[in-house]
Amino acid sequence: xxxxxxxxxxxxxxxxxxxxxxxxxxxxxxxxxxxxxxxxxxxxxxxxxxxxxxxxxxxxxxxxxxxxxxxxxxxxxxxxxxxxxxxxxxxxxxxxxxxxxxxxxxxxxxxxxxxxxxxxxxxxxxxxxxxxxxxxxxxxxxxxxxxxxxxxxxxxxxxxxxxxxxxxxxxxxxxxxxxxxxxxxxxxxxxxxxxxxxxxxxxxxxxxxxxxxxxxxxxxxxxxxxxxxxxxxxxxxxxxxxxxxxxxxxxxxxxxxxxxxxxxxxxxxxxxxxxxxxxxxxxxxxxxxxxxxxxxxxxxxxxxxxxxxxxxxxxxxxxxxxxxxxxxxxxxxxxxxxxxxxxxxxxxxxxxxxxxxxxxxxxxxxxxxxxxxxxxxxxxxxxxxxxxxxxxxxxxxxxxxxxxxxxxxxxxxxxxxxxxxxxxxxxxxxxxxxxxxxxxxxxxxxxxxxxxxxxxxxxxxxxxxxxxxxxxxxxxxxxxxxxxxxxxxxxxxxxxxxxxxxxxxxxxxxxxxxxxxxxxxxxxxxxxxxxxxxxxxxxxxxxxxxxxxxxxxxxxxxxxxxxxxxxxxxxxxxxxxxxxxxxxxxxxxxxxxxxxxxxxxxxxxxxxxxxxx
Amino acid sequence: xxxxxxxxxxxxxxxxxxxxxxxxxxxxxxxxxxxxxxxxxxxxxxxxxxxxxxxxxxxxxxxxxxxxxxxxxxxxxxxxxxxxxxxxxxxxxxxxxxxxxxxxxxxxxxxxxxxxxxxxxxxxxxxxxxxxxxxxxxxxxxxxxxxxxxxxxxxxxxxxxxxxxxxxxxxxxxxxxxxxxxxxxxxxxxxxxxxxxxxxxxxxxxxxxxxxxxxxxxxxxxxxxxxxxxxxxxxx
Numbered sequence: 001x002x003x004x005x006x007x008x009x010x011x012x013x014x015x016x017x018x019x020x021x022x023x024x025x026x027x028x029x030x031x032x033x034x035x036x037x038x039x040x041x042x043x044x045x046x047x048x049x050x051x052x053x054x055x056x057x058x059x060x061x062x063x064x065x066x067x068x069x070x071x072x073x074x075x076x077x078x079x080x081x082x083x084x085x086x087x088x089x090x091x092x093x094x095x096x097x098x099x100x101x102x103x104x105x106x107x108x109x110x111x112x113x114x115x116x117x118x119x120x121x122x123x124x125x126x127x128x129x130x131x132x133x134x135x136x137x138x139x140x141x142x143x144x145x146x147x148x149x150x151x152x153x154x155x156x157x158x159x160x161x162x163x164x165x166x167x168x169x170x171x172x173x174x175x176x177x178x179x180x181x182x183x184x185x186x187x188x189x190x191x192x193x194x195x196x197x198x199x200x201x202x203x204x205x206x207x208x209x210x211x212x213x214x215x216x217x218x219x220x221x222x223x224x225x226x227x228x229x230x231x232x233x234x235x236x237x238x239x240x241x242x243x244x245x246x247x248x249x250x251x252x253x254x255x256x257x258x259x260x261x262x263x264x265x266x267x268x269x270x271x272x273x274x275x276x277x278x279x280x281x282x283x284x285x286x287x288x289x290x291x292x293x294x295x296x297x298x299x300x301x302x303x304x305x306x307x308x309x310x311x312x313x314x315x316x317x318x319x320x321x322x323x324x325x326x327x328x329x330x331x332x333x334x335x336x337x338x339x340x341x342x343x344x345x346x347x348x349x350x351x352x353x354x355x356x357x358x359x360x361x362x363x364x365x366x367x368x369x370x371x372x373x374x375x376x377x378x379x380x381x382x383x384x385x386x387x388x389x390x391x392x393x394x395x396x397x398x399x400x401x402x403x404x405x406x407x408x409x410x411x412x413x414x415x416x417x418x419x420x421x422x423x424x425x426x427x428x429x430x431x432x433x434x435x436x437x438x439x440x441x442x443x444x445x446x447x448x449x450x451x452x453x454x455x456x457x458x459x460x461x462x463x464x465x466x467x468x469x470x471x472x473x474x475x476x477x478x479x480x481x482x483x484x485x486x487x488x489x490x491x492x493x494x495x496x497x498x499x500x501x502x503x504x505x506x507x508x509x510x511x512x513x514x515x516x517x518x519x520x521x522x523x524x525x526x527x528x529x530x531x532x533x534x535x536x537x538x539x540x541x542x543x544x545x546x547x548x549x550x551x552x553x554x555x556x557x558x559x560x561x562x563x564x565x566x567x568x569x570x571x572x573x574x575x576x577x578x579x580x581x582x583x584x585x586x587x588x589x590x591x592x593x594x595x596x597x598x599x600x601x602x603x604x605x606x607x608x609x610x611x612x613x
Numbered sequence: 614x615x616x617x618x619x620x621x622x623x624x625x626x627x628x629x630x631x632x633x634x635x636x637x638x639x640x641x642x643x644x645x646x647x648x649x650x651x652x653x654x655x656x657x658x659x660x661x662x663x664x665x666x667x668x669x670x671x672x673x674x675x676x677x678x679x680x681x682x683x684x685x686x687x688x689x690x691x692x693x694x695x696x697x698x699x700x701x702x703x704x705x706x707x708x709x710x711x712x713x714x715x716x717x718x719x720x721x722x723x724x725x726x727x728x729x730x731x732x733x734x735x736x737x738x739x740x741x742x743x744x745x746x747x748x749x750x751x752x753x754x755x756x757x758x759x760x761x762x763x764x765x766x767x768x769x770x771x772x773x774x775x776x777x778x779x780x781x782x783x784x785x786x787x788x789x790x791x792x793x794x795x796x797x798x799x800x801x802x803x804x805x806x807x808x809x810x811x812x813x814x815x816x817x818x819x820x821x822x823x824x825x826x827x828x829x830x831x832x833x834x835x836x837x838x839x840x841x842x843x844x845x846x847x848x849x
Binding site: 009011012013017018021023024025251253254255259301302303304305306307336337338 | 626627629630631633634637638640641642643644645652658660670671699701703827828830
């Protein structure tokens with residue numbers, strides 16, 4: 001345990017000390033010296049962000065249900081706390097037993113966002129754990145990682161001892177049970193790594209060497225041990241009704257980003273938007289049954305007392321029995337003043353009707369994501385909506401009393417022209433017209449339209465994994481073009497920082513060499529890169545220069561279809577052939593149907609994974 | 614109207630959750646404990662309860678009060694046991710009583726009693742009780758309050774003498790790095806004048822040049838009193 005006198009002292013000095021105290025209702029504190037396996041679940045961002053992540057709650061409860069495991073949480077301390085901890089020499093500790101993370105058998109990071117990688121380095125450093133895998137000793141913990149960004153593990157392959165590719169709840173117990181047995185032997189850490197490398201879904205980077213071509217592209221990835229798999233197959237849960245889901249959730253004392261019950265209604269998505277990584281890597285779609293969900297909701301309400309249930313998934317309006325589920329939830333919980341919310345909305349009147357039901361009187365803002373401004377470009381990205389969907393939905397919503405609309409777009413999508421960019425403005429103006437076309441007595445509220453653009457970042461395992469990103473200058477040119485074209489007080493325009501998106505693109509499609517730049521950037525003081533007030537672009541560029549990394553090579557370069565990509569050794573069940581086919585269709589603006597309407601042949605249901613969709 | 618007034622504690626690490634955090638915590642605890650609390654009407658129904666006097670972050674208390682409006686009468690003991698089963702161990706409901714009258718609890722609050730501990734290494738041979746005695750005989754004890762308004766800092770002088778009820782020195786011990794002082798003080802609280810204990814300590818520190826080490830300051834509220842028709846009384 002850390003020195004409690006020092007701990008008590010620093011709590012008096014920092015903002016939001018409750019981030020560091022733990023002791024929440026439903027948190028689990030075990031006798032640290034009386035368990036076989038100690039696992040620190042590490043989230044590389046602050047408490048409020050990490051506690052909003054459903055995966056944390058699932059794994060935390062799954063592991064702690066085993067008597068022999070203690071799973072404790074650790075988050076990135078905010079900069080003020082970090083400073084105080086350094087001053088008092090308090091190592092990074094978990095919230096449950098306030099135990100330094102170096103005393104655990106495993107520290108498992110969840111990789112939700114590429115720009116959190118400097119925080120991983122920082123957390124290891126604060127925990128007095130060597131940053132590079134090769135520098136760690138027998139008594140240091142295994143540093144492991146999983147989550148969506150683990151699908152391209154290479155940029156942090158020198159830091160992480162092994163990755164878990166796929167859905168963690170399917171694999172983690174297998175690993176920890178193996179470790180429990182292993183501890184009884186006199187084996188070394190290397191022996192254990194050899195053992196876990198045999199588990200499907202586990203990737204141990206040190207057992208593979210990367211050979212490069214003269215032009216810095218990858219020639220091949222070579223296993224250096226005989227019996228390690230050449231390809232890593234992702235692991236998925238087959239039946240979502242039978243998979244573990246916690247019936248209790250830790251209730252934070254302080255307000256978190258998503259401060260409500262997350263009810264996961266399905267995994268995967270059938271829409272096939274071509275820019276979307278989640279839509280591909282989480283295939284196939286697996287739904288929970290309404291009976292199961294109602295049962296879970298009941299238990300979670302009883303155990304938490306939360307006043308809101310959020311139906312989460314990648315596209316909640318696509319749930320096959322949404323109306324039934326929502327009406328049942330409302331019937332049961334309206335009297336107890338428990339609300340139901342939908343985090344994402346589809347652009348159709350069906351969605352508005354659902355929203356009408358759950359919001360009853362109070363009309364909060366409507367949020368839609370057309371993603372692109374013109375029909376041509378929406379077809380390129382296979383966003384299966386047309387302008388009529390939008391105008392019908394919006395005008396219906398205005399009639400029903402809504403007056404605040406947010407529209408999300410991306411700029412820099414493949415094949416984008418200035419006409420497409422200006423289409424964003426035009427869509428905003430059309431939405432405005434839909435409001436004022438209503439007779440005056442039917443308009444309610446004060447119209448406010450927010451147009452928001454992010455910068456497109458090509459991601460691994462998408463049909464756009466080969467494309468070059470727009471340069472930062474080009475992004476700014478398009479942003480200014482759009483900004484200057486909007487002259488209406490009812491319409492507000494916001495945009496994301498192109499510099500951050502550029503770095504995200506470098507890391508997202510980076511190879512092993514990029515890891516050096518990440519560590520260098522951290523040495524120069526980069527952390528919390530995803531927080532605009534902490535983000536320092538210039539330091540990153542210095543780090544690239546000093547480590548000989550050409551950022552443009554990773555972000556801006558259009559790849560050849562034949563090129564070996566850093567993540568090619570991972571099999572996600574969707575074939576590369578399918579991604580190529582989708583990319584070709586994108587170039588000519590040809591749509592691919594929603595696969596609920598008929599199989600589109602992505603390969604997930606034929607692969608060894610045994611997916612059924 | 615069915616109004617239950619309860620007294621509760623907020624101790625140890627739970628001193629670090631804010632007033633708003635505490636409101637949220639109670640809201641969820643009422644639901645878990647199946648308390649038949651009344652909700653407000655309107656678009657966004659909220660449970661009807663109010664805490665007497667918000668406690669600043671970083672201050673413990675063994676004497677907090679709140680009024681809770683209920684839909685139906687339940688035995689006070691049942692309320693206490695159901696709530697305490699669901700509350701974190703450092704928040705305990707210790708007593709309760711159904712009350713009459715329609716004046717809100719927060720509007721009646723007048724005085725707050727604190728126990729304060731700190732370490733000073735600059736007392737030298739002075740006697741603190743004598744210093745305090747002399748201090749309280751002054752007509753004016755001025756502090757400078759800083760308020761932020763639209764990003765600007767506004768400094769304002771304030772005479773806090775009328776806001777100090779009494780000061781009792783409980784004890785004084787010599788420890789490694791100076792003198793550990795423990796005192797109690799009665800300070801004005803509520804809508805009709807309010808003195809934060811931290812402002813009080815700063816004023817004392819400044820007056821006696823104590824060099825109080827901020828890391829050593831511990832504050833606990835040990836009493837809260839109402840003023841009703843000119844009469845000072847305990848809330849329950």
